[in-house]
Amino acid sequence: MPNYGMPGVAVDRKRAMTAGAVALALVAAVVAGWSLYSSQRSEDGLAISLRTEQIGDGVLVGTDVRANGVVVGKVTEIAPDQHGTQQISLRLDDHKLFGFDDSLQIDYAPANLFGISEIELRRGAGGSPLRAGTVLDFTGAHAAAVYDATMGSILRSASQVGGSVLTPQMASVIAQAAADTQAFTPLVQALITAQRTITNNQKMPMSELLGNLGPAFDGGGRFAGATVQVVDLIRSMQRLQTDRATYDRKVAIVTGQLLPALANTFSQAGTQLSGTTDMLVPLLTALAQMVPQPQQSGAELQQLLQRLTAAMPDTGHGPALNVEVDLQGVPAIAVPLLGGAR
Template sequence: MTEFRIPGMSASAGAYRNRALITIAAVVAATAATVVGLRAVPDGTTEITVRASSVAGGIRPGAAVVLNGSEVGVVSDIDAPAPDSYALTLDLSGDRADDALAVLTDRTVVSYAPKNLFGISAVVLTSQSGGTAMQNGSTLDAGEPEDATMTTLLRKLSDVQNEAFDPYMSDILTVAAKATDGLLPILGVAGQIMSDVAETQVVSPRTTLPQFAQLVAGVRGTFDDLLPPIRRLMHWQAPRREGFSELAEQGLSFTEGPVMDEVTALLSDSELGQTAPLMPVLTALFDRVNATFPDSRTNGIQIATLIERLRTALPAGPGGKPVLTVDAVLESAPGLKAALGRPPAHGRGAK
């Protein structure tokens, strides 16, 4: 093979090999120093482990961590060491980690909720006063965090739809249809009444409404009159006496038993049948009385009219004694009339 070398810059194959080995060794040394330096220098990451009995939908590695409304980190890992037991590693980085550790304690409340209006799930921390301050690597026992994520909300709505609404919706509609069918006649009658009132009304509501108001006032007055007797009845002390209930029960039992039995026997056919022979005699007696006093009703009316006229002619005077009222016309005695001061009678004959 023909070799092409630049004069003054040529070297042997061993020299090139040594140069390559030195270059490789230098790169390896620089890489190792870089890795050791990065591990030696703190990376500013703070980790808090949250132990909970459940993890909401949408909470996964990369989900945001929100403390008192501010996003301070992300969920770096989720582990399930045992059934119904989860360990969430919260990665708090940068200056926000120092601010978070300043308020995080073992009394911090943990919940799952959306971090924005789009429903993105996040681990929400709410600081509480008191408690032991948290440090890098500390563990926070959250128990059963409140789940207010959009996923849980939609699942609950689906459960309500499938388990509560759908199975009974047909029954509800059936009952509503039956109730509507039952009310239709009443609504029809009410509509017909209103139509008749509108067609036949001759008195304006301005006149009828005050009368209805007076009627309501009268009904109220009636209730006002009834309340005092009812109140006195409620304060009746007799039923409160010892033994009153027993005596009342005995009286009602006696009335319901022996008294009703005797009345029933007295009104039975066998008892009433014994008075049958008296019926012809009583009938003849009544006929005789009617024949003796004919037109007794007319006579009674006339007697009542006469008594009313006498009562009118004899009104009560001073001391309650009856006084006879007499109106005499003295046209034939002008002197007596003038002495008595009677006015002249117009259109009436002398008496």
């Protein structure tokens, strides 16, 4: 039996060669069709390009593209463009681009604390819908729509700010500000001490303070009511209603003649009596020196008045001296006083 033969199968060399050729043709046709399909099938997603004047540090092929914090695509290619610009090719998931059009803006931002960068899409003022093959120009006047917030840009900005700000002039300004602040220290300490004193002495709770404030409003209402009553009483006076001219004339006399005359009188009295008041000063000073201990003098004067009251009681016809005189053995005085009686 030949090598290509099988037990129980009638086959010859020609039939075997024919079957093998047919099988190889089928495999070749399948491979060719798959290759053709793969070459003609477009990749999923929306392909757009960004033309920029700068690329953020760490932005490479494969860098994530985010919108509203969600990954919506990746960077597929970065190539140089005309006039020293660069073109960044993106492939985006058009199902996640809600509200984005060709007016969008971009940020080069760090994705985490390790400095890995990404591209963040921001909505613009409004424009045309994004289409496959759209090239967004961020050069020239549109360069402001690109913001570089990568870690490298932040470090460069910090170094530039430090070099331009930390100068001897800035040190002198800080020293002057410190001196001025120190000059205000006593005032601040006084304010703090006053506030602490108020806080430590305020023992009443806020509810009690508000409760005590309530009667004040009640008193205010009563005062307003009394004021209205006084105004109504003045308006309802019979004299004002029947003889208003006489009342006005008397009021004019009081306000126009009497009060100015009193003011002039007191002014003249103050001018003329100024010397007299100057004379009273040494007199009052001498009186004050006569009573060096007012409390002791007051007690002694009170005791003296009490003794006088006890010695001269009131008899109904005026005070009389309560005294007894023993005149025995003095006939020259006793006989005339007693009228000759023994």
